[in-house]
Structures are given as structure tokens and as C-alpha cells.
Amino acid sequence: MSAPIQKSAAKTRAATQVVTGNRLTDGVVVYLDSAGGWSERLNDARVVEGAEALEAALAAGKAAEAAQVVVEAYPIDVKREPDGLRALRVREDIRARGPSVRVDLERPLGA
Amino acid sequence: MYRYDEFDHDFVRARVAQFADQVERRLSGELTEDQFKPLRLMNGVYLQLHAYMLRIAVPYGTLSAKQMRMLAQIARKYDRGYGHFTTRQNLQFNWPALKDVPAILADLASVEMHALQTSGNCIRNVTSDHFAGAAADEVADPRPYAEILRQWSSIHPEFSFLPRKFKLCVIAAEHDRAAMQTHDIGLQLKRNAEGELGFAVFVGGGQGRTPMIAHKVRDFLPEEDLLAYVEAIMRVYNLHGRRDNKFKARIKILVHETGVEEITRQIEAEFAEVLKADLLRLPEDEIDRIRAYFAAPELAEKPARSGAFEAAKADSREFTAFAENNVSPHKAPGYGIVTVSLKPIGGIPGDASAEQMEVVADLAERYSQSEIRVSHEQNLVLPHVALDDMPALYATLAEHGLATGNAGLVTDIIACPGLDYCALANARSINIAQDLSNRFGSPERQEEIGELSIKISGCINACGHHHVGHIGLLGVDKRGEEVYQITLGGSADETAAVGTLVGPGFKTDEVGDAVETVVDTYLKLREGPDENFLAAVRRLGQKPFKEALYGAA
Amino acid sequence: MTPPVAATTAVQAFDDIEILDRPGAAPQPARSRDHLRRVPDPEPATSRPDPEGPLWRNGRFETDEWTMTAEDEAVGEGPAILPLERFLAERDGLGHRNAPLGVLVAAGESLSELIPHLTRVTLVVLSFPKFSDGRSMSTARLLRERHGFGGEIRATGDVLIDQMPLMRRCGVDSFDVQNPVTRKQLAAGKWPDVPFYLQPVGSSQQDEVAAGKRPWARRRAEAPRQAAE
Ligand code: SF4
Numbered sequence: 001m002s003a004p005i006q007k008s009a010a011k012t013r014a015a016t017q018v019v020t021g022n023r024l025t026d027g028v029v030v031y032l033d034s035a036g037g038w039s040e041r042l043n044d045a046r047v048v049e050g051a052e053a054l055e056a057a058l059a060a061g062k063a064a065e066a067a068q069v070v071v072e073a074y075p076i077d078v079k080r081e082p083d084g085l086r087a088l089r090v091r092e093d094i095r096a097r098g099p100s101v102r103v104d105l106e107r108p109l110g111a
Numbered sequence: 112m113y114r115y116d117e118f119d120h121d122f123v124r125a126r127v128a129q130f131a132d133q134v135e136r137r138l139s140g141e142l143t144e145d146q147f148k149p150l151r152l153m154n155g156v157y158l159q160l161h162a163y164m165l166r167i168a169v170p171y172g173t174l175s176a177k178q179m180r181m182l183a184q185i186a187r188k189y190d191r192g193y194g195h196f197t198t199r200q201n202l203q204f205n206w207p208a209l210k211d212v213p214a215i216l217a218d219l220a221s222v223e224m225h226a227l228q229t230s231g232n233c234i235r236n237v238t239s240d241h242f243a244g245a246a247a248d249e250v251a252d253p254r255p256y257a258e259i260l261r262q263w264s265s266i267h268p269e270f271s272f273l274p275r276k277f278k279l280c281v282i283a284a285e286h287d288r289a290a291m292q293t294h295d296i297g298l299q300l301k302r303n304a305e306g307e308l309g310f311a312v313f314v315g316g317g318q319g320r321t322p323m324i325a326h327k328v329r330d331f332l333p334e335e336d337l338l339a340y341v342e343a344i345m346r347v348y349n350l351h352g353r354r355d356n357k358f359k360a361r362i363k364i365l366v367h368e369t370g371v372e373e374i375t376r377q378i379e380a381e382f383a384e385v386l387k388a389d390l391l392r393l394p395e396d397e398i399d400r401i402r403a404y405f406a407a408p409e410l411a412e413k414p415a416r417s418g419a420f421e422a423a424k425a426d427s428r429e430f431t432a433f434a435e436n437n438v439s440p441h442k443a444p445g446y447g448i449v450t451v452s453l454k455p456i457g458g459i460p461g462d463a464s465a466e467q468m469e470v471v472a473d474l475a476e477r478y479s480q481s482e483i484r485v486s487h488e489q490n491l492v493l494p495h496v497a498l499d500d501m502p503a504l505y506a507t508l509a510e511h512g513l514a515t516g517n518a519g520l521v522t523d524i525i526a527c528p529g530l531d532y533c534a535l536a537n538a539r540s541i542n543i544a545q546d547l548s549n550r551f552g553s554p555e556r557q558e559e560i561g562e563l564s565i566k567i568s569g570c571i572n573a574c575g576h577h578h579v580g581h582i583g584l585l586g587v588d589k590r591g592e593e594v595y596q597i598t599l600g601g602s603a604d605e606t607a608a609v610g611t612l613v614g615p616g617f618k619t620d621e622v623g624d625a626v627e628t629v630v631d632t633y634l635k636l637r638e639g640p641d642e643n644f645l646a647a648v649r650r651l652g653q654k655p656f657k658e659a660l661y662g663a664a
Numbered sequence: 665m666t667p668p669v670a671a672t673t674a675v676q677a678f679d680d681i682e683i684l685d686r687p688g689a690a691p692q693p694a695r696s697r698d699h700l701r702r703v704p705d706p707e708p709a710t711s712r713p714d715p716e717g718p719l720w721r722n723g724r725f726e727t728d729e730w731t732m733t734a735e736d737e738a739v740g741e742g743p744a745i746l747p748l749e750r751f752l753a754e755r756d757g758l759g760h761r762n763a764p765l766g767v768l769v770a771a772g773e774s775l776s777e778l779i780p781h782l783t784r785v786t787l788v789v790l791s792f793p794k795f796s797d798g799r800s801m802s803t804a805r806l807l808r809e810r811h812g813f814g815g816e817i818r819a820t821g822d823v824l825i826d827q828m829p830l831m832r833r834c835g836v837d838s839f840d841v842q843n844p845v846t847r848k849q850l851a852a853g854k855w856p857d858v859p860f861y862l863q864p865v866g867s868s869q870q871d872e873v874a875a876g877k878r879p880w881a882r883r884r885a886e887a888p889r890q891a892a893e
Contacts, residue, residue, distance in 0.1 A: 025138065026208035027162035068140045071158060089591060090539075091530060095160050099531035101459055101541045105191060118876045121883075122860040129856060146845065149796070150826065232796065262862045263880070268833035269805055269865070272798025349802045350772055388809060390864045397879050 014077035014088055018045035019057045020095070021070030029095045029107075030070060032060055038069060041110030042096040043084045084109055112175055112482065113258050113404045115223040122265070123220045126227060130154045131213035138210060153233075155226030156212055159534045165204045165212060166229040167219060171239035171257040171281070172200035172485040172492075176472040179483055181222040183468035189215050194468070196453060196461040198525060198576055199278075200238050200485040201229060205532055227265065232273045234264035234345075238280045240289045241486035244405060245448045245494035247440040251308060253283035253300050255402040256337060259393065263338055270345050274352035275360035277345070278317075281310075290487055290603035292316045292325040293579060295362045296344060301331070308334045314344060314374070315366030318573035322609040323363040328375045334398065336382075339391040343382035347374070408480040408495055413445025417498035423505070430505055432516030432554055438501065447498055449479070450518040451491040451508060456552035458512075460526040460544050461489030470511045478504050487576075488564075489525055490518065521551045521563040521630070525576050529569025529586060530593070536569035538586025538593035539619075543567055546623045551630070560630060563644040564603075567595075579603035581645045582629060583610045584622065595622040599629065599656055600648040613653055614661050625660055632659040719818070720828075720850055721838035728840070730766055730787060745789055752777055755784070768820075771799040779811055788813065790836070792821035801834045808835035808867030825849050829857035837869040859884035 019032040030038035031045035039045065048057045054075055061073025077088040087093045094100055098107045115123070130150070137147040151157075155166040167182070174182075182202060186194050189211045190204045197203055207215060219225055228235055237257045244252040260279055264270070270277070280291045283300035291297035297313035310332045316325030332340050344362075351369075353359045366374050385391060424431045438447040451471055453461050463471075471491055475483045478500045484492035491513075496504060508514035517523045524547060527533065529540030544567055551557060566580030570587075577583030583598035594616040601610030617625045630644075632655055637647045648656070717727040730743045739746065739758065745766035746754070758765065766787030767778060778785075788807055790800035800819065807813040819831050820840040828839060828846075841847055861872065861882040871885035 022158055022162070025210050027158055027206075029161055065144070068138065071144055090593060091160070091536070094530060094539075098161060099541075100539065101531050101545065116876060118860060118878065118881050118883075122858065122862070125858045125860060129858060232798075262878075265862050266830075266858060267863055268830040268861075269798070269801045269863075271830055272796050272801065272827070346802050350799055354797060354799075384810060390809075394879055400877075 021073040043110035152230040155229035168236040176475040176481040179472040183465040186465040241484040249283040253281040287605040292607040317363040322578035415444035420498040423502040449493040452515040525566040527575035537588035540567040540569040786815040804834040
């Protein structure tokens with residue numbers, strides 16, 4: 001299907017968000033981390049709370065788009081769980097872990 | 112098979128070079144994503160959930176052993192060791208890196224393949240009957256015409272920016288194995304009373320949000336006018352198709368809103384003008400020249416009955432199921448067309464590992480004149496196998512998980528990639544297919560149920576053809592939850608019909624039971640094993656199924 | 665005010681036809697030859713190269729000698745473009761004018777009322793409201809091939825470089841280019857064409873020669889076979 005690259009940045013609803021995108025060179029799912037870099041693992045992501053912090057993170061995302069690092073940065077809702085972060089929408093959970101039907105290709109979420 | 116000549120090679124090479132340059136400019140930052148996106152889409156490159164996806168065209172579903180081997184090699188070298196065969200007879204790789212795509216395209220070009228026009232609002236890969244050139248019931252091989260259309264539609268200057276994508280299908284038998292009537296233009300090759308070849312022309316089929324079955328606008332179009340007529344249809348559509356709303360932009364909506372009679376009049380009027388210009392008449396020697404590429408292979412003469420084949424059937428139940436379901440009648444006595452199932456019980460519909468691709472390539476070389484087909488049902492086909500060779504072929508297929516004898520049965524499920532891969536999806540489809548396959552997987556149960564097609568799409572785009580499944584499942588997103596709507600009574604063959612929604616949807620953990628309820632209701636109410644699911648639904652209507660699912664109203 | 669048609673242009677235009685008669689070129693059905701440009705490009709004397717000019721024409725940026733007539737404006741003295749509807753409404757009153765007339769045809773607008781008066785216009789401007797809107801591709805072919813229009817066909821609107829080679833094959837011979845990236849690329853000599861073609865079009869605005877035995881295979885005349893490699 002010819003379609004938008006991503007579904008429009010999901011409306012954030014939860015208290016905590018992270019910023020994600022796909023890496024330009026290979027399309028791999030990445031998350032903005034606290035050092036301002038991009039990590040393949042959800043648990044490395046910089047978790048933001050509140051509109052201001054989210055805006056700052058998104059600005060970093062846009063800058064990374066402009067710098068040819070990621071293809072479309074957008075925020076997603078996450079929740080802290082005992083064993084780490086969890087993306088709230090099914091779609092984002094699948095992006096974080098890899099296809100649910102290929103356990104052999106499962107992505108590590110990180111510590 | 113069609114072979115590229117120098118011109119085709121030049122054409123594809125020029126295009127690969129052009130795209131390589133564009134990729135480089137994108138990676139260097141010279142092109143923004145907005146500028147690059149239409150360019151990459153023209154070359155079959157999407158960005159999905161986990162990675163880029165490359166969709167490779169398999170024109171009319173025909174592949175040589177050599178091409179299949181190259182696909183395997185690409186899967187290993189640039190992807191994660193597998194590929195996904197689609198309902199458009201194409202192949203998708205799920206994990207290529209953008210920087211590798213030019214190299215992949217160059218590899219493909221070396222075996223006469225490309226990824227052109229597998230996306231965008233242009234004329235897409237032309238599909239055909241996957242038994243073409245082998246089927247006992249065909250009038251003639253439809254692929255020469257599909258090839259002519261493929262060439263003519265390649266980077267067509269006038270028709271590369273249509274209101275929406277455009278799909279063509281050419282078949283040549285009364286029995287429609289290619290879902291021809293769900294295409295924007297469907298062409299059925301036939302002979303008139305004088306024995307001349309021509310086409311019945313159907314326009315305005317399509318799935319998606321507003322499913323429609325195509326209307327016949329011409330009962331007989333002489334073959335020499337094929338391109339002139341298609342151009343006339345395309346021009347009427349290009350000028351008048353809606354561009355204000357993406358969901359109303361397919362030709363089916365134009366046909367619907369204009370009326371079949373009026374649109375037919377417009378097409379015929381335009382056709383008369385195109386004929387006057389006399390640019391597009393297909394010269395007979397050109398048809399012959401293309402046809403020669405598809406000449407039937409020279410098969411050694413065989414008796415119609417094969418002792419080895421019969422003996423193997425007597426010997427093994429699994430082989431019998433395979434022989435009955437996966438071997439279809441060939442033109443030549445003593446031969447059969449083999450459906451290589453990509454639907455192992457509990458597996459992912461349409462996925463094949465690099466190793467499996469190579470096995471099929473080997474078998475094609477050994478037993479099937481090096482020819483392979485991809486079916487819209489997401490299986491592979493070995494079109495020219497001697498019945499004598501079936502037991503040996505079967506044994507090798509079985510070793511590699513490719514011998515499931517379920518073609519046309521309930522576990523031969525079509526499923527789009529859904530939310531496990533697709534950026535547009537609302538819900539997963541593969542997991543549902545796996546669940547159903549496991550539930551119905553026992554050979555006894557499948558035989559008892561008989562012919563039944565389940566088709567699953569992860570969103571309303573309907574890549575999983577759910578509208579025309581005997582049982583169709585559509586994944587929707589209900590407040591963040593995956594929910595599946597069930598339609599009944601759809602059909603993709605010559606009796607094409609769009610299924611009817613039976614009622615409210617079911618959650619992931621309910622939908623398996625719901626489908627079982629539907630199937631059990633059928634088994635209970637059918638007139639006998641001869642009345643298949645579709646016939647029973649047509650006779651009974653929705654009511655008994657509704658009651659079984661939701662209780663009496 | 666009517667600029668005389670430059671004699672050299674006429675010769676060039678005939679060259680366009682000649683090229684198809686070169687040895688090795690595919691025999692053209694008699695009819696399609698009729699569709700080739702018989703009328704030379706009108707090239708008003710005021711047209712001149714200008715790197716800042718809005719038009720891409722003759723392989724360079726040029727000034728625009730035409731004026732688009734605004735809705736509430738009287739038709740000017742010089743070469744004037746009128747929207748199709750206005751042209752049709754006022755055409756009788758325009759008879760005394762000496763300057764050339766152009767017509768703006770919106771994407772998808774029917775040509776049927778214009779056709780009887782086509783000889784009165786020397787320019788048809790076709791709009792491309794979005795690069796993805798290909799309606800005017802059809803209109804251009806109809807003008808050239810079906811109605812034998814020999815004047816200038818200009819693309820305006822969202823004209824991007826990747827569509828330009830296709831537009832040209834449909835009969836467009838000048839481009840009103842606003843997009844800065846496209847302007848930059850054109851200035852740098854880019855022309856992203858795959859110079860091998862599989863469709864017969866009756867009026868491509870470039871020299872194409874037959875390629876191989878196929879009835880419709882063409883390649884761009886100036887493109888040597890190895891150009892792509
Ligand atoms: S039907 Fe929807 S979810 Fe499935 S592949 Fe097509 S676009 Fe993706």
C-alpha cells in the first residue's frame with residue numbers, strides 16, 4: 001500500500017512517553033536515549049513526563065530527522081513495569097520486540 | 112518463459128542506476144524523506160514497522176529456477192533468511208537495509224527481475240492464472256498478453272500518476288483461479304464462434320474499503336485491440352477518476368458512480384478514437400514473437416495413468432491427500448500441476464525460507480522444466496511434473512516442510528502480514544491464521560470440511576482478500592484492542608462475490624472459537640459432503656450462522 | 665505586436681520529423697506522422713535565456729513573455745493567457761487582437777469546446793495541481809496526437825523534475841518551474857529520464873529512435889546505448 005510512513009504520531013495518553021523512529025540507513029526501530037543518541041533497545045530510551053519534556057525530546061527527534069539519522073520521530077506511550085519499559089499500544093509493543101510470530105527474531109529490550 | 116533482450120536489460124539497468132543515485136542522495140541528505148518517498152515507492156521500497164520492505168515483482172507469477180535461487184541468495188545475504196509471497200504473486204523482503212537496496216536491485220536485474228511498479232498510483236504488476244501454460248482447461252496461455260501489458264505499462268508516461276493504483280489480471284479459462292474479477296481490469300482470453308482469440312473485458316473490481324466485483328464491459332475484444340482498449344479504459348479513468356478522496360479514487364468507484372452503461376459508452380467512444388490513431392494495434396507477428404517465449408515445454412510422452420503414482424497413493428494417506436488436493440490436471444496426459452503448499456500446519460502463510468526456495472528451485476529443475484509459479488493464494492506451483500515423478504518429488508518436499516496436502520482446504524489460509532510487519536495494520540493476521548490452522552489441522556478434520564477458503568486482512572486495505580474469502584476475517588482496532596469481523600459467503604472464482612458481515616467482531620482469544628462455530632454449523636446443516644461451505648452459505652443465508660454465533664435474536 | 669516566427673525554429677521543428685526517417689528508425693504508420701509537430705514552436709522574439717526566468721524551455725531557463733490574465737483584468741496587449749472558460753466566453757471579442765492568445769486548461773477540464781478554436785491559440789497551459797495528479801498528461805497527449813496541436817504546451821503548478829521527462833513524452837514542451845530543488849537540479853543538468861521507452865506516443869517532444877525489433881521500443885536519440893551504465 002502506498003501510505004504514510006508511520007501512522008500519524010499516536011495521540012499520547014499515558015503519563016510517560018519515549019520518542020521513537022526508524023533509522024534512515026536500515027530502517028531499524030530506534031529510541032531516543034538520555035545521552036541524545038538512538039538505541040535499538042526500548043529500555044535505553046529516555047522517558048519523559050509532561051508536555052515540556054516531551055517537546056524537548058521531540059525537538060531532538062526532529063533534529064535527528066534533519067541530520068539524516070532517523071526517518072520520522074514520534075512519541076509513544078510507555079509504562080514502567082518491574083522488568084522494564086513496556087510500549088502501551090500493540091503496534092509499538094511489536095515494534096519494540098519484533099514480529100510476535102517470529103520468536104527466533106525477537107529483539108532484546110535491554111536491561 | 113519471457114527472456115529479456117538487450118533493450119529490457121538496458122531499461123532495467125538504467126532504472127537501477129537511477130535509483131542507486133537517488134538512494135545515495137537520500138543518505139547524504141540531499142533529498143529529504145518527503146522528496147525521497149515517492150521515488151523509493153516507485154522502486155518498491157516501503158518503510159514498515161521494523162525495517163524497510165522491498166516488494167519484488169514476479170510478473171504474472173512466473174519464476175525460473177534461476178530466479179528463485181537468486182531470491183534465496185538475496186534473502187540470505189541482505190535479509191533474514193526468508194521472504195513472503197503475497198496475494199499479488201509478488202515477493203516481499205521484510206528486512207533489507209536502504210543502503211543495500213541498490214545492490215539487491217542489481218542482483219535482481221542480473222536474473223531479469225525488478226521491483227518497478229510494485230507501489231504507487233501506477234499500473235501494478237500484471238497477475239495471471241498460476242496454472243497458466245499448463246492447465247488442462249485453458250483456451251491458450253494467457254501470459255503472452257500479460258507480458259505485452261507489462262511491457263506497455265512500464266513507466267508509462269501518461270499513466271504513472273493515476274488517481275490510485277491500478278491492477279490488471281489476465282486469465283484464459285472459465286474457471287477463475289486468479290480472482291480476476293477483483294481487479295481494476297480483468298481480461299479473460301476466449302475464442303469466438305470463428306475460433307479467433309480475444310478477450311472478455313471486466314472493469315471496476317476491487318477490494319479495500321468498498322469491495323466490488325468487476326463488470327463485464329465487452330464480451331469479445333479482438334486480441335489485436337488489447338492495448339488500444341486498455342488505453343481507452345486507462346484514459347477515461349485517468350481523466351475522470353476521483354482525486355478528492357483516496358478511498359474513492361479506484362476505478363470501481365468511477366464505474367459505480369457513473370453507471371456501467373455510461374462508463375461503457377465512454378470507454379467505447381474513447382476506444383474508437385484510439386483506433387483511429389492506429390498507434391496501438393498489436394501486430395500479429397509481435398504477438399507471435401512474444402508467444403514463442405511461452406511455448407509449451409516439450410514433455411516426453413506418457414500414458415495418462417502412472418503406476419508409480421497410483422502405487423504411492425495406495426501406500427500412504429498423506430500422499431493421497433497431497434495427490435488429491437495439490438495435484439491438478441495438466442494439459443499433457445501423464446503430467447500434473449503441483450501446488451507446493453506454503454501453509455504448513457501452524458505456519459506463517461506465504462513465508463518461505465531461503466533453504467525452501469532453493470529446494471523448490473532444485474525440484475523445478477529436476478521435475479518441472481525449471482519453471483515455478485507463485486499463486487495469489489500464497490503458494491508455489493511446479494507446473495509440469497510427470498505423475499511418475501510425484502512420489503520422489505513429494506518425498507523431497509516433505510523433508511523440507513513443503514508437502515502439506517492442503518491446497519484449497521480450510522488450512523490453506525490467505526493472510527496478509529498484518530500488524531506483525533505492516534505499518535498500516537490495525538491488527539495481526541498471521542497469529543490468527545496460525546491458531547486456525549492448528550485448530551483445523553488434523554487431516555481427518557480437513558477432509559471432512561472439504562473445500563473452504565479462509566482469508567485474513569489486518570486492515571481494510573484487504574491485502575488478505577478477506578472480502579472474497581468463504582470465511583473472511585478483518586482485523587480492526589477497537590479502542591486499542593485487536594478485534595476481528597467475520598464475513599461469510601465471499602468468493603474469488605468465476606462466481607465472485609463479496610462476503611457479508613455476519614455481526615459484531617470478536618477479540619483475539621474469541622475469534623478461533625467463532626470460526627469453529629461457523630464451520631460446525633456448516634457441517635451440521637449441509638446437505639451432504641458434496642455441498643461445500645460456499646454452496647451451503649449461499650443456500651442457507653446468514654441466519655443460522657448468526658444464531659450460532661450470537662444466539663437467536 | 666505579433667512576433668514573427670523565427671525561421672530557424674521552423675527548421676528545427678522539421679528536424680524533429682526528419683529524425684524518424686533516419687535509417688534504422690521504425691517505419692511510422694502514416695497516421696502517426698500526422699501527429700508529429702507540423703507547426704513550429706512559437707518563439708516570440710522576447711523569449712531569451714534567463715537563469716532566474718520561470719520557464720524551463722529549450723533546455724534552459726527562459727523569461728516568460730506571456731501574461732496570465734487575472735480574473736478582473738482586461739486582456740492585455742501582449743501575449744495573453746486566458747482561462748479556458750473566459751476564452752470561450754470572450755473569444756468573439758478577441759478577434760481584433762494582434763498578439764498571440766494562450767489558454768489555461770485546468771486538470772481534467774474537457775477539451776471539446778476548445779477544439780474548434782484551437783487554431784486561434786498558440787499556447788495551451790496545462791495545470792498540474794499536485795505532482796501526483798496526472799490528468800494533464802492525458803490532456804497533453806490528446807492535444808498533440810488527437811487534435812494535432814502544434815503550439816506550445818506548458819506545464820504549470822506542482823511541476824517537479826521526476827515528472828518532467830514523462831510530461832515531455834506526452835507532448836509538453838515548456839515548464840513553469842517554481843520548486844527550488846527542481847530548479848537547482850535542472851540548472852545542474854539533471855534530467856531523470858530512463859531513456860528507454862516501451863510505449864508509442866504520437867508526439868513526444870524529443871527525438872526518439874526505434875530500438876530493436878519490437879514495434880514500440882524506443883530510445884532517446886541522443887542516448888547512446890551505454891548511457892545508463
Ligand atoms: S491488509 Fe492492511 S495490514 Fe494487511 S498488509 Fe494490507 S495494508 Fe497491511
